[in-house]
Amino acid sequence: MNYIQAQNLDLAYKEKTVVQNFDLNVNTGTIVGLIGPNGSGKTTILRALAGLLDPQRGDIQINAKNLRNISKRKRARTMGWVPQRETFAWSLKVEDIVSLGRAPHRGWLLPFSAYDYKIIKKALKSAELSNFSSRSIDELSGGEFQRVLIARALAQEPKILLLDEPTANLDIHHQIQVLDLVQELVKKEKMTAVIAIHDLGLAARYCDQLTLLNHGKIRATGTPEEVLTSTNLAAVFGVKAQLYRDPQGFWALSIKNGKKI
Amino acid sequence: MNSEKLHYSLILLALVIILLAVALLSLGVGAVSLTPTETFAALVGNPIKASHRPIVWDFRLARVLLAMLCGASLSSAGVGFQGLFRNPLADPYIVGASGGAALGATLAAIYRNAAFSVPLGVGAFFGSLLAVIIVFLIAEVSNFGSIAGLLLAGAAMSSMLASLVSLLLLLSNEVLHGIFFWLMGGFSGRSWTHLTQALWIAPFGIGIIWIMSRALDALATGEESAQALGLDLRKARLIIVIGASLATASAVSVSGVIGFVGLIAPHLARKLVGATHARLLPIAMLLGGILLVFSDTLARTLMAPMEMPVGIFTALLGGPFFLYLLRSSGSKL
Numbered sequence: 323m324n325y326i327q328a329q330n331l332d333l334a335y336k337e338k339t340v341v342q343n344f345d346l347n348v349n350t351g352t353i354v355g356l357i358g359p360n361g362s363g364k365t366t367i368l369r370a371l372a373g374l375l376d377p378q379r380g381d382i383q384i385n386a387k388n389l390r391n392i393s394k395r396k397r398a399r400t401m402g403w404v405p406q407r408e409t410f411a412w413s414l415k416v417e418d419i420v421s422l423g424r425a426p427h428r429g430w431l432l433p434f435s436a437y438d439y440k441i442i443k444k445a446l447k448s449a450e451l452s453n454f455s456s457r458s459i460d461e462l463s464g465g466e467f468q469r470v471l472i473a474r475a476l477a478q479e480p481k482i483l484l485l486d487e488p489t490a491n492l493d494i495h496h497q498i499q500v501l502d503l504v505q506e507l508v509k510k511e512k513m514t515a516v517i518a519i520h521d522l523g524l525a526a527r528y529c530d531q532l533t534l535l536n537h538g539k540i541r542a543t544g545t546p547e548e549v550l551t552s553t554n555l556a557a558v559f560g561v562k563a564q565l566y567r568d569p570q571g572f573w574a575l576s577i578k579n580g581k582k583i
Numbered sequence: 584m585n586s587e588k589l590h591y592s593l594i595l596l597a598l599v600i601i602l603l604a605v606a607l608l609s610l611g612v613g614a615v616s617l618t619p620t621e622t623f624a625a626l627v628g629n630p631i632k633a634s635h636r637p638i639v640w641d642f643r644l645a646r647v648l649l650a651m652l653c654g655a656s657l658s659s660a661g662v663g664f665q666g667l668f669r670n671p672l673a674d675p676y677i678v679g680a681s682g683g684a685a686l687g688a689t690l691a692a693i694y695r696n697a698a699f700s701v702p703l704g705v706g707a708f709f710g711s712l713l714a715v716i717i718v719f720l721i722a723e724v725s726n727f728g729s730i731a732g733l734l735l736a737g738a739a740m741s742s743m744l745a746s747l748v749s750l751l752l753l754l755s756n757e758v759l760h761g762i763f764f765w766l767m768g769g770f771s772g773r774s775w776t777h778l779t780q781a782l783w784i785a786p787f788g789i790g791i792i793w794i795m796s797r798a799l800d801a802l803a804t805g806e807e808s809a810q811a812l813g814l815d816l817r818k819a820r821l822i823i824v825i826g827a828s829l830a831t832a833s834a835v836s837v838s839g840v841i842g843f844v845g846l847i848a849p850h851l852a853r854k855l856v857g858a859t860h861a862r863l864l865p866i867a868m869l870l871g872g873i874l875l876v877f878s879d880t881l882a883r884t885l886m887a888p889m890e891m892p893v894g895i896f897t898a899l900l901g902g903p904f905f906l907y908l909l910r911s912s913g914s915k916l
Binding site: 369373395399405409411412415419422426431458471478 | 587666669670671794797798800801802805807808810811812813814815819853857858859
């Protein structure tokens with residue numbers, strides 16, 4: 323049974339179609355990576371999965387239910403959306419931002435319960451933010467800010483994490499830390515993650531399944547080995563690249579300048 | 584109690600004390616000056632001179648309380664509009680709410696007869712609501728940055744509304760000296776009747792902003808984030824506009840157009856206790872109350888026996904403040 327299922331999706335902003343004929347089938351306990359050049363439609367797909375953009379054509383099923391028929395609040399209890407960046411109107415405290423993740427459970431009016439605070443604390447801890455809880459977000463680095471958004475999503479206790487370039491602003495230590503965290507949650511808590519990710523090496527290493535997009539269309543989908551072929555990479559990115567197992571047995575990518583192809 | 588809560592409680596307490604002190608001072612000044620001791624004695628029903636009691640109770644107290652209430656209302660409206668527009672410059676005056684409320688109240692004042700009349704506050708509410716919704720829609724579709732779009736739409740709307748009010752006053756046959764004076768903004772001659780009138784509306788407006796504080800927090804972290812957290816964006820925005828319009832209407836219908844209180848108070852409050860709305864709102868209300876009672880005291884003493892409209896003072900304070908904020912947000916234009 324596929325937990326997330328999308329068929330024949332067309333996604334558009336106003337008149338401009340950005341994604342065409344998109345299919346996605348994801349089982350619980352898996353991490354799916356959306357890869358492709360800038361502007362290939364990765365973010366748009368995540369927005370549609372989060373329910374922020376209505377598909378022009380096609381349907382998204384979450385646990386065999388049409389996303390359109392799931393209430394906003396139920397949707398927010400099922401899916402945690404982590405945007406790549408978000409402009410805050412003013413600087414809130416880390417703890418206050420993370421606690422907003424409880425709103426789908428507690429509503430917008432009722433005060434938080436002891437259980438809510440427990441989950442908030444756990445989310446802060448998972449994102450290694452326990453010492454930052456009373457900091458103001460304008461005092462944080464890009465990586466810390468990213469972790470705040472992840473912690474907020476975790477406080478939602480979602481079944482699905484939708485992450486838009488979660489590693490884009492992070493140094494290598496925190497890239498690994500964030501992806502390890504996602505991997506741990508997905509495997510241990512039987513969650514599902516869909517990640518838009520630029521770094522193909524990390525994508526190959528952490529994702530169970532990849533979908534390679536080019537100009538809004540699926541070029542290839544499958545395991546990293548099936549998708550990250552030299553032919554596909556040359557065609558989509560214009561680079562000469564080769565997927566191989568590193569000495570520790572992880573997937574890695576060697577890349578050469580594509581001009582000589 | 585952790586240190587953060589203690590910090591907050593201390594600020595709250597300090598502001599309450601300052602508000603009471605300014606109010607006591609304000610009750611003492613006027614044609615007959617009273618010392619704080621005399622004022623306090625008269626206030627608690629044990630006046631040192633018998634004449635002190637009516638001076639405090641009949642002439643001054645209602646006015647001081649009204650200034651407090653209007654300060655709190657305008658600040659709440661400011662908090663609401665700023666959250667709605669995600670913009671620190673969104674004061675009820677700037678976004679056209681005050682102008683809309685003034686037009687609504689003027690219409691209610693002119694077109695009333697024995698058979699049909701609308702309370703000024705109700706007219707003010709609908710005027711404010713309509714004006715803000717129009718400004719919001721224009722600001723949203725404009726291709727300017729959010730700040731520039733809002734300021735231009737608000738300025739255009741405000742001047743149009745002000746012209747409409749002038750036109751109405753010119754066309755109406757009655758001599759509407761009262762309306763004209765009321766529109767200048769101030770608490771001159773305000774009595775317990777006005778206080779009751781404002782009290783009918785203000786708690787609803789302030790209360791709505793208060794219960795929307797978590798939604799306002801979510802909006803501050805981004806509109807898409809708020810939606811992804813399950814917030815019904817349109818519904819939340821509408822409720823916030825209604826709350827902020829009620830708060831604006833309660834102030835404008837009794838004291839006319841007083842600008843910039845809703846700009847200064849929330850900004851200072853954010854500096855004091857941060858931007859989280861449940862903590863911000865009470866502090867902003869207290870600051871707004873202090874600011875208006877203080878300004879009103881100046882307005883009726885500086886050129887005594889002549890009174891100046893309090894709106895002049897808030898504008899003198901608020902204008903430069905607005906420019907300062909505009910400058911510091913310049914990069915976002």
